[in-house]
Amino acid sequence: MSSENEQPGSDAQDAAPEQLALIRETVRKAAVPRAKPRTWRGADLAPELPVARVLVDKGVLHLDRYFDYAVPAELDADARPGVRVRVRFGAGRGRVHGGRREGGGLISGYLIERIAESDYSGPLAALAQVVSPEPVLSPELLGLARAVADRYAGSLADVLQLAIPPRNARAEAKASPPAPPAPPKPAPGTWGRYGQGPAFLDALASGGAPRAVWNALPGPHWAEELARAVAATLASGRGALVVVPDGKTAGRVDAALTSVLGEGRHALLTADAGPQKRYEEWLAVRRGSVRAVVGTRAAMFAPVQDLGLVAIWDDGDDNHSELHAPQPHARDVLLLRAAHDKCAFLLGSWSCTVEAAQLVESGWAKPLTADREQVRRAAPLVRTVGDGDVARDAAARAARLPSLAWQVAKEGLKHGPVLVQVPRRGYVPKLACERCREPARCRHCAGPLEAQGAGALHCAWCGRTEGEWHCPECGSFKLRAQIVGARRTAEELGRAFPSVPVRTSGREHILESVPDQPALVVSTPGAEPVAEGGYAAALLLDGWTMLGRPDLRAGEDALRRWIAASALVRGQSAGGTVVVVGEPTLRPVQALVRWDPVGHAVRELAERAELGFPPVSRMAAVSGRPEAVAEFLAGVELPPDAEVLGPVPLPVSDPAQPRRPGAVPVGEVWERALVRVRPGSGAALAAALKAAQAGRMARGAGASGASGAESGVRIRIDPPDIG
The missing domain is CATH 3.30.70 (Alpha-Beta Plaits)
Known part of the structure; x- marks a missing residue:
């Protein structure tokens, strides 16, 4: 852990120093003295501070600035900084007011500040409407949004669309309850398994700002450990924010927070709650009624008061990367908040990303890990099946399930459910030449060819049927499944274990949990349900397909997905076993066998530094x-x-x-x-x-x-x- 008085390391992820500089530059620009040219005044204007500086909700870069408007007297009381307003903006007929033409369409915006004089020398158009007297944009949120916009070369309006949920009048009319008193300092609990775990909680409870990268032990305790970190922060009289990758994970942390803190002490911010409920929760946070928040990526902007801790779980998950402009990553936004608010920072995961390793290597954050003896007790036994073993295995050639995997599954089903992870959903998503593995493509449009059951091949793009396919590279007429999907795998396992129920979990239907009973659970990465008491075994199939992606993060991402599935399996002392079908000599496979994601990330970081790849550049x-x-x-x-x-x-x-x-x-x-x-x-x-x-x-x-x-x-x- 790193104390709050330590300075961030040199360009840790190009993170804290540069991000803090962005915030300081924003403050510096705001402090530049303004000229005081003539401002249009009239009897119907507000008597004091008659000019409103407005950010229009128009996310285009050449309009990424504030516009001045006159404040009518009837709007004086409600036109406070931070409220939503409506102004005339855009092309239209009439005289130019405030740099825009009068008569343009009405557009939403935010009132940033009230000032006495405008920089604009001509007459100003007036505010058309104050949408609501509820101030939703605080100076802290504005500064954060501006820093995010500058870091990602985006517009402030685009960032605020991500940060502030749409208005709901019913939610605003509902009064928020008063904030409950601070809870007592929690006991360390399972944090005692980590060498510096109790000290980390003590630092949070005493008002400190430790910064840590937490490599969580496998098993179900991570959510409770996050909840205890939040409770320790609340005990110091400060707020806490936890960002997780999806609603399923948010539900687990929500239940853990309720168990540790009790009812009514935290807010859950996810899209699943619906617009009114989510806005109610967001307003409760902004008004200070709730001091703790857990949510998915949009919660990274949650306006928690007196922020003392920002935490992110599984920062390597793609869901943490926003799809809409300017596409910020939750990890980097929380790094900005930690630098701006001088609060504690916790990055936790079963695995370890290269960005997390860089934060530790630079000295900006401290590692929070368990010793090897604790890891050996908590992690399952991992066994490997290489490509050569599969080629020589008659059972694998016939049913795509190596003999070792079949034996482990058979033994595991005597004691509980068995997890089977496959890289893709569907039946046979991709086909390739059996001899040279060249992807099978349509002769008309070069789209991928697919097969459903025993039917003829057809193109996934143009739909044409392909009756006499042959490989253009080697001439072979035989095809193989490049990646066999979850439904096909479930069918094969059903034939191999006819008396065992087979359940699937994927994008169309994700299971939250499964009972502690013998069953085969076929899942795509990220959709694995939690088993009561843990899985007896897990099979990680088609490992080479994830490792073979032409992407810089292929190895890191494959290891993260394997570890996420394996962490749901019982520990080795309880008989938990994992079989991964992948070449044993490859670095990610070896890291899984040793359960050493941190070592893998450190070596990846060193290689990227040598080649000049991100996050070093x-x-x-x-x-x-x-x-x-x-x-x-x-x-x-x-x-x-x-x-x-x-x-x-x-x-x-x-x-x-x-x-x-x-x-x-x-x-x-x-x-x-x-x-x-x-x-x-x-x-x-x-x-x-x-x-x-x-x-x-x-x-x-x-x-x-x-x-x-x-x-x-x-x-x-x-x-x-x-x-």
């Missing part, structure tokens, strides 16, 4: 049509140490799949260039890209961010996929 992705990308790169003033990689073509979207934000439009050719800078230049890179994009948009050349027009250039800072 900072990167930005610039994508769009080839001519637009070329024009943008020619006009942007990059930092002197910037290196442009590419551009290279981007893969087209699969028309059979739902369109995701940021996906390449179907039928278009797009390219992507990566811009890389050394540690410490990340802020300069983001500022340069933001300025160039704002200028481009002001000229009408394109749009910004993941939600921009298709003809524009998209910018993403710290892209998660650079493979």
Whole structure:
């Protein structure tokens, strides 16, 4: 753990120093003396501070500034800083007021501050309406949102759309109860298994700001341990915020907080609650009625008062990365909050990301781990089956289940449920040549070929039937399942174990838990239900498919998914066994066998430092049509140490799949260039890209961010996929 008086390490994830500098720069700009030219006044204006500085809710970069409006006398009482307002904005007829034309359409915005004089020399348009007297934008939230916008080369309005939920009048009319008194300091509980665990809780309870990267032991105790950290923070009279990747995980932490704190002491912020309930919970937090929050990624902006702890669980999960502009990552937002509010920081996971390892290696945070003896007691026994073993195994060739896995499953079913993790949902999502493993593609459109049961092959893109496929590389006529889906695996296991119930958990239907009874539970990564008492065994199939992805994070992500599934299995002392089908010599497989995710992350970090890859360097992705990308790169003033990689073509979207934000439009050719800078230049890179994009948009050349027009250039800072 790191004390609050220690300075962050040099460019820890290019994180705390640079992020704190962004916040200081925001404060510095706000302190610059303003000129005091003539302001339009009239008898119907507010007698004091008659000018409102407004941020319009229009997420385009060249309008990422404040606009001045006159405050009518009838709105004087309600027009307070932080409230939602409606103003005239946009093209229209009439005289120009406050830099905009009078007669434009009404648009929502936030009242930032009231001032006596305006910088604008002409007459000002008046506020049209105060939507609600409820102040929803505090100075602290505004400063955080501005820092996030600057870090990710985005607009302040876009960040506030992520940070503040839509208004619900019924929720605002409902009074929030008074805040309960601070709870007593909790006992360490299972934190005693970690060498510095009790000291970490003591530091939180005494008002300190320790910073720790927590490698949690496998098993069910992690949620209670998070709850005890929150309780220790509340005991000091401060607030706490916990961000988790999904609603299922939020439910587990919610139950643990209720058990440790009691009813009414924390808020649950997830999309599943519905707009009114979620806004009620959010208002209770903003009003100070609730001091503890657990929620999914949108909760990273929760306006917790007197913030004493920010915590994130499983920061490597893709759900922590926002899909909408400017696409911030929850981990980085919480790092900003820890630097701004000088509060404690806790990053916890069964696994360990490279970013987490960098925070420890730089000295910005301290490791919070258990000794090897504790790990051996808590972790299951891990056994491996390599590709060579599968090729020589007749049972594996016939049923795709190696003999070792079959034996472990058979033995485990005598004592409880057995988990089977498969990389994909569905039946046979991908086919490949049996001889050379070249993907099977349609001769008409090059789309992937699929097979349902014993039927003929058909293209997933154009739907054409392929009756006489042969491999264009080696000439073979035989196909193999490149990745066998969850439904096909469930069918095969049902035939192999006819008397055992088989249950599936995936995107269409995710199971929360399963009883402590013999059953085979087939799940895709991230959808594994919790078994009462833990699984007796787990089979991790098709490991090579996850390791073979052309992505920088393939090994790290595969290990994280394997460990997440294996952590649900009983410990080795209770007979828990895991079989992973993957080449035993590969580093992620060895890390799983040794249960050493931290060592794997440290070695990955060293390799990336040598090659100049993130998170040691900072990167930005610039994508769009080839001519637009070329024009943008020619006009942007990059930092002197910037290196442009590419551009290279981007893969087209699969028309059979739902369109995701940021996906390449179907039928278009797009390219992507990566811009890389050394540690410490990340802020300069983001500022340069933001300025160039704002200028481009002001000229009408394109749009910004993941939600921009298709003809524009998209910018993403710290892209998660650079493979």
